[in-house]
Amino acid sequence: MTPTHSPGRLAIPSLPTVLDAFNSAPADEARPLLLECLRSLRWAERVVAHRPYPTVDALLAAADEAAYDLTVSDLSEALAAETLPALPEGVYSAAHMAMDAAHAAYESRFGHAFVICLDGLPPNEALDHVLAGIRSRLTNDPEEERVVAAEELRRLARGRLVASLKGTGATGRHGA
Incomplete structure (x- = not known):
């Protein structure tokens, strides 16, 4: 050209x-x-x-x-590799215990890690957002939760891809 x-x-x-x-x-x-x-x-x-x-x-x-x-198989493959989002520094141990308990209940019900996209969310709101999300989504039936989890994975992938293209790597505060 x-x-x-x-x-x-x-x-x-x-x-x-x-x-x-x-x-x-x-x-x-x-x-x-x-x-x-x-x-x-x-x-x-x-x-x-x-x-x-x-x-x-x-x-x-x-x-x-x-x-x-x-x-469903692709979704299971992707969910198996996900982990909970990291909590912001300085979060007290009771918050870690609450997060661990909520995640254990979620994983027991659905058989995979809880995923949620935190893009655009201030770090000081991440814990409340994740805990509210887990508690709310625990009421979903498995098929409804599969659809929600798939959408959260799509949002996570998009945010990670944008971060990679910007040269900031695939890690960051996108959620898990």
Whole structure:
């Protein structure tokens, strides 16, 4: 592609982006990045297979679509790799006990870790949000909870993918 320029101005070619690197990486290199976002091999394979993506929004839309198509088995695979979100520093031990007890009840009822996306939530509200979420979702029937958990996984994957593209890695305060 030849850069266009006005007479008298220096033409500057565009620099490669993180998206360009993702699009051009061999599948064996792109797949692990995606698996850090959502531990579903089918999801990662599908996102890798549809490269190149013209924009980050197109990549995120494809990732969302692949997440919406997770089977029960795919969802179980992804949920098995999740853990509870880390509590903010300075949270007292009673909060840890409350979180552990709520999570144990949830895991006993549904057979997998509780997942919730905390994107955009102030750190000082994370504990209350997680505990309220667990308590509320414990009233769901298993099929209803599978749908909610799948949506939370999709949101987590999206946030982790955006963080990876920004170069901040797949970890961060997205939830679990």
